Structure formats: structure tokens, C-alpha cells
Amino acid sequence: MDKKEFYAGDLYSLYWMLRYRRAWDTAKRRRYYRYIAKEKRRLIEDVGVDEEYLRLLCRYLANPHNRHAEGRLRKYVEGRREPLA
Numbered sequence: 001m002d003k004k005e006f007y008a009g010d011l012y013s014l015y016w017m018l019r020y021r022r023a024w025d026t027a028k029r030r031r032y033y034r035y036i037a038k039e040k041r042r043l044i045e046d047v048g049v050d051e052e053y054l055r056l057l058c059r060y061l062a063n064p065h066n067r068h069a070e071g072r073l074r075k076y077v078e079g080r081r082e083p084l085a
Helices: 003-007 009-019 026-047 051-062 067-079
Strands: none
Touching: 009 026, 009 051, 026 051, 051 067
8 A cells, every 4th residue: 555545544434434424414424524624634734745636636535436536636646756655
């Protein structure tokens, strides 16, 4: 597993929980959005993850079936000269 993916492990699980919440359960969905915002802040400020990478990763995690989001993330990662870690 990539070092960045290791740091973003909580983000993966939070987005999974958000995707599988019922649409009518708005309080729990809002709670997960708050958890995600807190985790994103931690990754940017404490770990030093690239903001654009994190934005594209979150866009992909919100809907993994979106092939355009996956393509943009993949294109960004492949186009970087320095490693993300």
C-alpha cells in the first residue's frame, strides 16, 4: 500500500460509510461530512498531503463508479514529477 493511501485509510472508510448511509438519515450523513472535513484538514496540515491530490481522491471516493473522477485522479498522479509521499 502506498504511503499516502496509508494516511488516507480513515478517509476511505469514512467515504464508504457516507455512501452507504440512507438518504433520509440526514443527521448521520452530516456527521460523516464533518468527520471527512476534519480528516482532510488533518491530512493537509499535519501530514502534508498535496491539496489537489486530496481533492481528486475525495471526488473519486465520493462515487467510485464515476470513471471521469478516476481518470482525472490517475492522470494527476501519473503527471506528477515528484513522488506524492
